[in-house]
Amino acid sequence: MTKMMRSIIPATIQAAPGIDQHDARAVNSAEKRSLYSSRQKIHPKRAGGTFRRIKWMVMLVTLGIYYALPWLRWYRGPDLPDQAVLLDMAHNRFFFFFLEIWPQEFYFVTGLLVLAALGLFLVTSMAGRVWCGYTCPQTVWTDLMIAVERFWQGDRNQRISLDKKPWGLEKIFKKSMTHVTWAAIGVLTGGAFIFYFEDAPTLARDLFAGTAPAIAYLFLGIFAATTYLLGGIAREQVCIYMCPWPRIQGAMVDHETLLVSYRKERGEPRGPHKKGDTWDDRGDCVDCKACVAVCPTGIDIRDGSQLECIQCALCIDACNDIMGKIGRPKGLIAYDTIANQEAAAVGKTAPLKLIRARTILYAVVMGVVGLVMLAALSLRTTLEVNVLHDRNPPYVLLSDASVRNGYVVKVLNKLHEPHTYRLEARGLDGAQISILGVDNSQGVKVSTDDLRELRVYVTVPKDRLATLADATNFSFVVKDMATGHEVARKTLFQKPAGAGNAGN
């Protein structure tokens, strides 16, 4: 079998002494790719080096946070969930460590998303698609899925030859183990996702007992399937065809942005290098194609910056490895700016300008949004009151000629223990308050983290009416009976035109 394969593959070319040229083609280069042809499978070779180590670290941290976070506990009192991060859809609350967000405070999340977007802009304008290359879930999970594939099927060349082999016991075993592991990772991923929406230990028990809500199984299934499909099967196609970010990023990248770059000035003209040959009058690139072999998106970085490149920097590792072996300086492929490369073309260098109008603008806007959010957070009240004056009828004339107005008063207790409040009508002399079903002198009890809607009647006796305008502003004051903390809300008291002035 292998003999036959060998006879088909042309004899390997030596790129440099001891360094074989990889039979790797940049199948996803824009000009070589037809929209009508099927995808050509990529078999990324394992890279080793600084950036690969950073990527392993980032994977460990991001996946660690993702899988472990729902299990982190955070005590908030006996009546509230003790999960540090919980999106409690059933009760419309979002718990995030010390912070608890009610639906009407969702602008905090909006602010966070704005900050995240600006952060993405800032980082991209400084160092290109760092998000894509290191932290994007698609990249991280694809990286994990490729590691799994490598574990079962071996590195690049072994995987290529396995794919070419006819189906046999070995191939079936290796392939199925790969897919089973991918599916297991998918299930774990979907499983971790749903834990953000329910108490994790309880839900985990219910999941295994088969008593968890159907929606939990549904979302577990959806996320398991998408993880398996996008991370295991689709991989670089997500970045090239589905993701809008590669199309947007061009607006943030300029001549001063650090990008994973092939230094043409140093590398060209490229070509195999034989032992004893001089390095004069030629480039350092020996055309070994190691950079193409490790590329997870199937491109050739030597073609320059391109949409398909996620800037994962693995080609830097691969090339540095080769440069070390052939005794040339490292950094033929490196993070570099377009400005510096243009300068290199005329024998100069361009200093790195990380601080420039674009980055200053992004940083300032981030600072402003951050300050606004911080201010909003520190001014967040623990007691909120909403008052709605009855519109129909706006007032009620009573038999003793006093006038009554009705209100709906909502008291929100955002504290993590029950509190009792008393209502006052401030700025409305002689007004009497009565609350349906509640004795105001005893106070209104609002349980932990809850909203209580009250039907409130305010009556002004006849002899006080003359002093009031037809519509008088006053404030409902809701006072915490234990702490004295109070919140006032302006509203209106209306009476029949001229009531209390003369006659009736």
Added chain:
Amino acid sequence: MTTNREIDAVTGVETTGHVWDGIKELNKPLPRWWLLTFYATIVWAIGYWVVYPAFPTLTSYTKGIWNYSQRETVAKDVSAARSAQSGYRDKLAATPLDDVKKDPDLLRFAVAGGGAAFQTNCAPCHGRGAQGFAGYPNLNDDDWLWGGTLADIEKTLQVGIRSDHKDARATQMPKYGLEKLLDESQISDAAEFVLKLSGQKFDAAAADRGAKTFTEQCAACHGPAGKGMQEQGAPNLTDGIWLYGGSKAAIVESIRTGRGGVMPAWGGRLDPVTLKSLAVYVHSLGGGK
């Protein structure tokens, strides 16, 4: 089959063999993902025909193997909502009216349910805010004909006012003008006296003349001081609240025609728990005694 393949010389692409006016169509197949999605929708549609109602027949329609029916779904939802309420409904049925407000949850249930029933059944006459109109009393104030306690309100709801119920609340003011029991000047004088009673501007001489008529004709029901007998449906004439208006003209019209509105009896139309909820709701509007 493959013998007639033709490659277009200019583009190097295979043609379909179709020619229009000498123009040959290139074979540009649809992207595979698109084609697969298209086939999937066809399979989906066939599945849909099989499991869901799909085609009309002459007298009916194909039911589908899942026997799905939106009508049944609604009925199921309604009965599920009913049974979800049943705990509260049973509790409300068993709780004496005056004790409802002692249980905050039950009170909330009764007020919410009563409010919904009010909007459906009562609002056409009494208004959506129960604010009333001329001839239809405002239920927010504390001026009640036939009583403003929970029990009184429930009774009024059950039997109605001047309705066809055998126990209907039914007293009737004589039609003094229409039946010529009083002449126009007597009616006018009595009205002036009523203006005096209610603390409005009045003509002193006419009111003095009207006082005699009032004592003879009106005091039996409205009381010598005009305070009324609200439990018997005779309104208090001294407060500022008027069912048909407190102007001279409105009072004259009331004496002349002996106004008397009708409220239907709801006893047979609404179930006892709904009636109870309605009583609690009306009582909770602020004027309940």
